[in-house]
Amino acid sequence: MEKNEIRKSVLGKRNNLSHEAQCLKSEAIFESIKNLAFIKETTCVASFVNFKSEVQTDAINQWLLDLNKILLLPRIDPSRKIMQFYQVTDLNQLIVSPYGIREPNPLIHPHHPSHAIDLVLTPGVAFDNSGYRIGYGGGYYDRLFASISEKVPRIGVAFAIQSVPNIPTDTYDQPVHALVTENGLKNFKTPTASL
Ligand SMILES: Nc1ncnc2c1ncn2[C@@H]1O[C@H](COP(=O)(O)OP(=O)(O)OP(=O)(O)O)[C@@H](O)[C@H]1O
Ligand SMILES: [Mg+2]
Known part of the structure; x- marks a missing residue:
């Protein structure tokens, strides 16, 4: 199947999960x-x-804050095709973007360069058995991963129905090192031995 067909088919399944199942x-x-x-x-x-039918992350993000982690959340710049990260200390301070995504507010949240990141919790539409992923098609995470060390762990966060056997890859596609679903953690062959 082509990337676009997989994207459509998995999004269809994800959108069909009941609110209760999602929670x-x-x-x-x-x-x-x-x-x-x-x-x-x-x-x-x-x-x-x-965003939309994705895994709900507020509890995870609040837990990271409670652990005193530096929590970075992304803002998409569609005209420059880049994603930038800002430090958020209070999830109530997020603002809603024109796309309806809650994002950091650059007026109050400090920008952090991506080389400061030491773990990436990665959204996606579909992930395959080697860790390759399909997102919404903007290439934002591919560009992020290309710009930081391969040693920085990238963990996909998705529902089990988003796992597919095989995703066709382009040269710029970047895999995740592990995937966490409601069935637990699955490690792929990674530069970081075991997470
Ligand atoms: N490192 C890169 N530098 C420049 N362009 C890139 C890079 N990686 C991907 N792209 C571009 O991004 C576009 C979308 O890529 P792709 O279809 O793989 O998106 P995706 O992985 O589904 O999206 P996302 O990563 O945003 O969730 C492609 O046209 C590709 O040329
Ligand atoms: Mg890609």
Whole structure:
């Protein structure tokens, strides 16, 4: 299947999850993330704010803040095709972008360069058995991963129905090192041995 067909098919399944299923699965994903011993050693975590039918991340982001992590959340700049990260200390201070995504407010949230990141919690539409991912098609995470060290762990955060056997890849596509779903953590062959 082509990327676009996979994107459409998985988004269809994800949009069909009931609100209750989404909440329960998101809670299970949060539990799996809490069990990642590795997270305790990180300082600066790039996470994301859920949009539409994505895994709900508010509880995860609040937990990271409670652990005194530097929490970075993205803002998309569609005209420059880049994503920039800002430090957020209070999730209530997020503002709604023209696309309806809750984003940091650059007037109050400090910008952080991407080389400061030591863990990326990565959204996506679909992930395959090698860690390759499909996003919404902007290439934002591909560009981010190309600009930071391959050693910085990238963990996909998704529902199990977003796992597909095989995604066709382009030269610029960047895989994640592990995927956390409501069924737990799955490691791919990665530069960072075990998470
Ligand atoms: N490192 C890069 N530098 C410049 N352009 C890139 C880079 N990576 C990807 N792109 C461009 O981004 C576009 C979209 O890529 P792709 O279809 O793989 O998006 P995606 O992985 O689904 O999206 P996203 O990463 O935003 O979730 C492609 O046209 C590609 O040329
Ligand atoms: Mg891609």
